[in-house]
Amino acid sequence: MPGEPTDPAADGTFTEAQTQDSRAAYAGKAGQALGFARAQIGRPCVQGASGPGSYDCSGLTLAAWRTAGVVLPRTAREQAGHGTEVPLTALEPGDLVFFHADAGHVGLYAGNGTIVHAPGPGATVREESVFFAGAQAIHSARRPA
Template sequence: MAWPQQQPAADGAWPQQQPADSGAWPLQTGEAAWQQQQPFPGPAATTDGPGTPAGAVGTVSAADPVNGPKAERALDFARAQTGRPCVMGATGPDSYDCASLTQAAWKAAGVALPRSAPDQANAGTVIPLSSVQPGDLLFFHDDLTHVGLYTGNGLMIHAPGPGRYIREESVHSVGESAIRGAVRLA
């Protein structure tokens, strides 16, 4: 069974989807029981654009203490990898894929994560996108096969794909309708 297609609301905001019951991601059980609960703001600013509107995802600064010093260490590690190549299956230190980047970043902070993005989606607490804080993991696509590390102000660090380079850019760079959820580890 396919996951439901997201459609923007009348105000252009994208819906937030949350697991319907247990909080577990549907991939483990094959369920497609997701309910739209909270609005997800439209496109956020990139490093080239203006700031994020008040009340939108990422309006907090990276200095906010919600995820604490472990998240800061993970973010510092991930930022140090920007510019390195994205290679499918690579696990560092010279190149990474999306899941190995988040795995290595959180390992640098003393937190062990599984190797694949879908497994990482089950490694923490699912949170609404409206509540993301720097250090949270963002998951994309129906099968949760892409992951990025939220940095604040509507941005994330991720390995966008083979032939590209690790970068910090808008959470919407993968596609506005591609984002599926967020997980907090710390």
């Protein structure tokens, strides 16, 4: 009826308080995911592994976000189609950053221009510059929750 409050999800508008609540909820989940990922630093990278002793890139992001109650698809390419696309200029800790033309590699944005990722077989999980493979290697970013 006219004059009655509307459901923000129904008309697409949100109050400032609802936007802040949403950001706070994301930050909380992202903090859990990032804390988990950082705790894996130094573990071996093994293709197809999703923990707990070793990880591949998407296995690490899947396991990290699972600790925050968010279910992600298994592969980096599938994860690249999950969640909300984020401009690279608006990255927040916890966002997934994808690399290479095929989005075949993923890392968890940690803030300050760094990601936590499992670089590849024979390496270990590490935190390093988002530009580890050069700026041209960055494909896209997604916010999973």
